[in-house]
Amino acid sequence: MGNDRIIRCITTDGAVVISAAETSDIVFTASRLHKTSPVATAALGRLLTGCSIMGAQLKQKNASITLRINTVDGQTGTLVAVSDSMGNVRGYLDNPGCPTEYYSSGKLNVGKAVGKNGTLNVLRDYGSGEPYIGMVPLTSGEIAEDITGYFASSEQIPTVCALGVLLNKETHEVMLSGGFLLQLLPGALPSDIDRIEKNISSLEPVTTMLAKGMSIKEICDKALEGYEVEVLDEMPIEYRCSCSREKVERAFMMMSDEDIRASAEEKGHAEASCHFCNRIYRFSKDELEEIIKEKHRSDEEKN
Numbered sequence: 386m387g388n389d390r391i392i393r394c395i396t397t398d399g400a401v402v403i404s405a406a407e408t409s410d411i412v413f414t415a416s417r418l419h420k421t422s423p424v425a426t427a428a429l430g431r432l433l434t435g436c437s438i439m440g441a442q443l444k445q446k447n448a449s450i451t452l453r454i455n456t457v458d459g460q461t462g463t464l465v466a467v468s469d470s471m472g473n474v475r476g477y478l479d480n481p482g483c484p485t486e487y488y489s490s491g492k493l494n495v496g497k498a499v500g501k502n503g504t505l506n507v508l509r510d511y512g513s514g515e516p517y518i519g520m521v522p523l524t525s526g527e528i529a530e531d532i533t534g535y536f537a538s539s540e541q542i543p544t545v546c547a548l549g550v551l552l553n554k555e556t557h558e559v560m561l562s563g564g565f566l567l568q569l570l571p572g573a574l575p576s577d578i579d580r581i582e583k584n585i586s587s588l589e590p591v592t593t594m595l596a597k598g599m600s601i602k603e604i605c606d607k608a609l610e611g612y613e614v615e616v617l618d619e620m621p622i623e624y625r626c627s628c629s630r631e632k633v634e635r636a637f638m639m640m641s642d643e644d645i646r647a648s649a650e651e652k653g654h655a656e657a658s659c660h661f662c663n664r665i666y667r668f669s670k671d672e673l674e675e676i677i678k679e680k681h682r683s684d685e686e687k688n
């Protein structure tokens with residue numbers, strides 16, 4: 386069990402909400418699972434962190450949120466993160482080994498790896514009814530700015546988002562990861578905007594604050610300096626995949642009999658691997674025949 390946590394706070398005057406998360410273990414797990422290059426670790430880590438924070442904002446218990454970046458000119462390929470409504474998150478990218486470049490400052494050039502031409506797609510599934518789907522063009526490919534751009538243009542919510550992943554300079558292992566999402570509520574006044582801008586401009590990067598030993602609550606307090614702050618909730622979060630053998634069986638049941646049988650032709654058994662955790666599910670020919678039988682049984686029940 387890791388130490389990752391998420392906290393949500395609101396100013397007692399109801400003007401500003403903020404969520405902050407530490408995601409070091411989550412991003413470390415993702416980097417191990419997907420064997421990511423340094424820049425891929427940072428890109429996926431930032432997306433996982435943003436997704437976890439947005440997921441924890443969902444009120445419905447069975448809800449989930451998917452952030453997908455489709456890139457035209459980036460080398461990461463498509464990036465996907467999915468969070469449940471408790472902030473537990475999983476994700477992958479198409480090209481985990483993509484080449485790493487740095488800015489002259491020595492920071493990882495995430496924007497170049499992800500690309501500047503593409504879209505950020507947000508899908509909120511409330512567990513029942515129609516999902517909510519939003520899409521914006523990428524702002525910079527640096528992820529935090531793209532999420533800010535999404536809230537500004539798609540949901541008209543003034544938002545500040547900061548996300549950071551700190552890697553060991555030599556081993557490229559994840560040392561720290563975290564982020565926050567601050568949003569002005571409809572009751573906010575121009576004076577609130579001024580104060581928040583002033584607070585944010587004096588904030589250090591999230592991983593710098595975490596490295597100094599600041600808690601996620603202290604990061605929220607610093608961003609909301611001058612306000613009285615109330616904690617809405619705080620909870621542990623982790624990298625969590627929801628795949629199961631039953632779900633793979635259900636996916637097989639969507640296929641035709643011929644396609645199910647064909648999937649075992651090459652190796653004598655069928656294999657399906659999970660994008661999010663790389664777990665491999667194997668099905669023998671006999672097991673596939675059972676799935677086909679089950680499929681026909683459930684088809685008959687429907688008729």
Ligand SMILES: [Zn+2]
Nearest residue numbers: 626628659662
């Ligand atoms: Zn999985």
